Amino acid sequence: AQSVTQLDSQVPVFEEAPVELRCNYSSSVSVYLFWYVQYPNQGLQLLLKYLSGSTLVESINGFEAEFNKSQTSFHLRKPSVHISDTAEYFCAVSEVKNAGNMLTFGGGTRLMVKP
Amino acid sequence: DTAVSQTPKYLVTQMGNDKSIKCEQNLGHDTMYWYKQDSKKFLKIMFSYNNKELIINETVPNRFSPKSPDKAHLNLHINSLELGDSAVYFCASSLSYGTLNTGELFFGEGSRLTVL
Numbered sequence: 001a002q003s004v005t006q007l008d009s010q011v012p013v014f015e016e017a018p019v020e021l022r023c024n025y026s027s028s029v030s031v032y033l034f035w036y037v038q039y040p041n042q043g044l045q046l047l048l049k050y051l052s053g054s055t056l057v058e059s060i061n062g063f064e065a066e067f068n069k070s071q072t073s074f075h076l077r078k079p080s081v082h083i084s085d086t087a088e089y090f091c092a093v094s095e096v097k098n099a100g101n102m103l104t105f106g107g108g109t110r111l112m113v114k115p
Numbered sequence: 116d117t118a119v120s121q122t123p124k125y126l127v128t129q130m131g132n133d134k135s136i137k138c139e140q141n142l143g144h145d146t147m148y149w150y151k152q153d154s155k156k157f158l159k160i161m162f163s164y165n166n167k168e169l170i171i172n173e174t175v176p177n178r179f180s181p182k183s184p185d186k187a188h189l190n191l192h193i194n195s196l197e198l199g200d201s202a203v204y205f206c207a208s209s210l211s212y213g214t215l216n217t218g219e220l221f222f223g224e225g226s227r228l229t230v231l
Contacts, residue, residue, distance in 0.1 A: 032218035038156075043119075043205060043224040051217055088156055094218030096211075102171060103220055105158040 002027045002093050006106035014114050015083055021076040021109045023065075023091030032094040033074045034103070035065055039087045047089070050074060061085075086113045118142050119223040121206050127229045128196060135192045136226045138206030146170075147189035148207040148220065149181060158205070164189055165211055193228075201230045 007022040025031065032051050036044040048059040055067040065076045074091060091106040119140045128134055140147060148171075149161040163171035164183040178194045193200060207220040 034219065036222075044158075044222040046219060046221075049217065049219060090158065096218070102160055102163070103218070104160075108156045108158075110156075 002095050002104045004091050004093050004104055004106035006091055006109045008109050010110045010112065012112045012114060013081055016080045018079050019081050019111065021089050023074045023106055025072050025074065025093045027093055033067060034092040035076050036090045036092060037087050044090065081113050083113050083115060085111060087111060119206055119208055119221050121223040121226045123226060125227050129231055130196055130198060132196050133194045134196060135190055136204055137190045138223060139188050140208040142208055142221060144208035144210050145186050146209050146211040149191050150205040150207060152203040152205060196230045198230050201228055203227045
């Protein structure tokens with residue numbers, strides 16, 4: 001069975017500071033890895049994903065994540081955060097199951113950007 | 116056009132009642148899901164349907180009955196509602212075949228169920 005651990009439930013940070021949201025996973029097979037973002041009272045939106053190839057993946061709004069197979073990690077980083085980045089961030093690992101894709105989510109990390 | 120849409124967005128009801136949440140996707144996907152998000156924001160899969168066939172059922176009480184009339188719709192019916200059913204329920208969809216299967220799910224905006 002797969003599992004995802006997000007080590008920090010909340011991360012407070014000042015605007016324009018760098019941030020890292022940590023994610024570790026366990027899986028016995030090759031995985032697809034994802035970061036989803038949930039803004040207040042909204043659904044989940046895909047932020048970025050790792051399928052194969054380059055271990056560093058980037059989003060259009062300045063976030064990046066690095067797949068580290070030896071450490072089974074997929075940490076999310078941004079060099080300078082904005083107030084608008086305040087949201088809940090979920091790391092997820094995908095497993096193909098019975099012709100469906102079962103996403104297993106971590107517990108989420110609330111990023112709180114302060115002015 | 117909304118890709119994955121759920122109705123209603125908010126639902127407040129009494130214990131013991133029966134309620135339904137509807138979901139529709141216009142992405143042409145063949146697989147749909149229901150996830151439950153509890154008060155601590157923890158997300159857990161409940162069901163998945165592929166081409167109207169149930170393929171994932173994660174130990175959900177049988178008071179919950181999903182129904183998929185076609186591959187673009189997946190509805191969730193809940194009988195005899197309990198306090199612990201209060202949560203946000205998310206519908207999602209994906210493509211499940213071949214090289215288009217990236218594991219990515221597309222989510223609706225959620226339906227917040229409050230049981231009093």
